[in-house]
Amino acid sequence: MHRIPRRATALLLLPALCLTLACGSRESRRDAHFQRAKQYLEEGKSAEGVIELKNTVQIDPKYVPAYALLAETALKERDYRNALAYYNKAVQLAPTNLDYVAPFANLLVAARQFDRLEEVLAALPEGARKEYRIATVEAAALQLQGKGEEAEKLLVALLDRQDLKPEERAAVNKALARMAAQGDRLAEAEQRARAAVAATPEDAEAILLLAQVQERRGRVKEAEATLKQAPEAVRQDNRYLAGLIGFYGRQKRLEEVKRVVEGLVARKELSPEGRLLAADTLLRLNEVGRAEEVLRQGIEQQQPDRRVITAFVRLKQAEGKLAEAVAALE
Template sequence: MKKNMLNVAVLFAVVFFLLFSFGCSNKEEKKQKHYSKAMELVAKEDYKAAVIELRNAIQLAPKDAPSRYQLGLALLKTEDPKGAFKQLGIAASLDPDNLDAQYKVATLLFLGKGYEECRKKLEIILAKDPRHVDGLILLANLETTEGKLPQATAAINRALVIAPNDDRLYVVRATIMMKENKLPETEAALQKALSLNGKKIDIYRMLAMFYMGQGKRSQAEDVLRTMAAKMPDSPEVYIVQAQFYEQLKELDKAVLNLEKAVRLKPKDSTLYVMLGNFFRRQKDFDKANSAYQKAVELSDAPAPIIALVADLAFEFGKFDQAKAKSEEALAKDPGSAGAKLVKAKLLVQDKKFNDALPLLDAIIREQSRWGEVYFFKALAHLGKNEKELAMGAVQDAVKYAPENFKARTLLAELLFDKQAYAEAREQAISALRLEQNNYFAAVILGKCFIQEKSYPEAIRLFTSLQKAAPKESFPPYALGLIYLAQKKDNEAIAAFKQAVAVAPQSSVAVGSVVGLSLKAGKKQDAYNLLRQKVAE
């Protein structure tokens, strides 16, 4: 009996083992099938489908380092750096010898300003492979960013010993030399980079910018001509030249170069998008709209471009068209972030702040570094009089989109309201550098000067504003306040009268004139002004 029971137990154990082994084997086969399919999709550059297959593989084998690594790479291709960072980090922890995973994590840390963690990753990489050239380049960039220029030079010199013909090293060297204001060495490094790789457009662009920085326009144009001669069939060459002439405000030359790029690849929708973006910057709605529509016709996946058309319409105050186009984009791609943002903008425009905020937060969850989304989130909070929340949102807007002059202007305004005048002044100055005709930033800057008692600067600024915007009443009113603070009553009353002439219904300006007239003993003038305003 005992023997029979023993045999049954042994048989049960054998069957369990076989079933377990079969289950594990089946799981491994399924994982491998998903992984292999993903690699086929990657080869076809269908990264979104590859992400799905790799996630299926990971669900079956969570500790499979190659699947995690490939998922991280695919997520980078689908512009999901947050997801890529997570997956590459797991891949690196599962397989510390995967130096490419370690390097890509370090790069993402650097781009996200996680400099301390980036340095730790680089120490791991260079300890395992002291000849890791990409790691040394990243280390040099990290040291440069942190202002450690001798250490940056040491890192790039180590890389040059290993790979003396790598053009990238001379570009990094040029960046370091430029920081040290070593101009001949900067030029020599860039010329060396070009001698090693005469087909890299970024080097030509950098050398042309270097010459422009030195006021050497003819040499910059020589560089661009050489680039065009070397690569006459590259649309990007003419895009670079268009950008060059746009910066110089020579818009006819910029358009000619963009049109050359389009002629080289007339079926490339991205070139029409660039042309549309150019006309949009020039405030030409019809030409921008026409270029975008051509891009829509050529594109196999037009939803993002239709969203651009919607955003263009919103910018020019064509809100019905913006709504229709955003709905069209969302019908083609319900996940279109650009169309969702236009929808949120329209809600903010309609003062439907409670409806806008959840939509903006949903976009941020998907794309956490999109500065414009934070700007409209700040406007929505401000519309609800939630100034602290607006402050946090607009700070993020400036962080992720430092060239957004509207965000900087709003931040300056909120800082001024908090009586943080020095910080408000700096933001207003930054906004004016980005957009010289930014009237609101100029007003905030002038108000900061007044609060800081920098009266000469304030007078110069508001005098200029008065000339530039003669229909605005605030500049003469501000001048009146400054003269009043300086106890220059005659100049103050003259300025206040100018404000009243521009804005007859301005009670503060009228009150200031009346008050100063009474102070000067000119009671009749005061009464006459009051009777005039009552009659009006």
């Protein structure tokens, strides 16, 4: 047998070794950038994190986790256009990964891009389309396209699944309750809302939905009882407080509205959302000075929220006192 000289063998192996080293080097650089990006994002440094993620995909244009994290970051910053674009890229590379498909599908529904949604869903295995995250978004798309009956059938079939988590079962019942309420099927709506509350007793949205249906059925005292019996955790939720304010407002019980607002303002740690809710309600009560005071306290914090600043400036502008707003912000 003819033997290949040792030197020739080494020369043949050299290109393969170089290629292996290059790939290893590329992967290590990609991973280093990706880890730095995650660290920046955990520290709240989104701009730096995005730069590192872009460096990651520049090194490896097929690295799906980086596109997904870019999309998540854009979504948190309400940059829906880039969120759509990055999720689109992730789904092109991993068309059956539901962790990418589900949020992308939700964005497509919000953007009413139903043709693209159908393309994305068609690429999934049949079993995956029956999964909770996909079935619910498909039902939402059907409803938006005026196919309410098809949407309801899809959701009712989903309730037959035994593997649904309590919060998922509650979400389906809430969706069905809203559909029934829209169709003036209030008895059915109340039944579905009760099922949602039973599955997740600390779900503020479910409690509010049940109270709204009861109110529409003319059972105002029951609706108020439903709201008042909410667990303590729910009572701290700004969505619950907004619903409670709305309920008392519709009943013309303005003193109760003021009581809820003052309780909200008295919190030691008032979130920007809570502050905006309080200020908006005070303005509706024509208590402009009190609303201004609440917003001013927000902008005097060490790191004031942009939304609170905007609300304060608009209020002063409406009063013709824009210079005061500028002075307060300096």
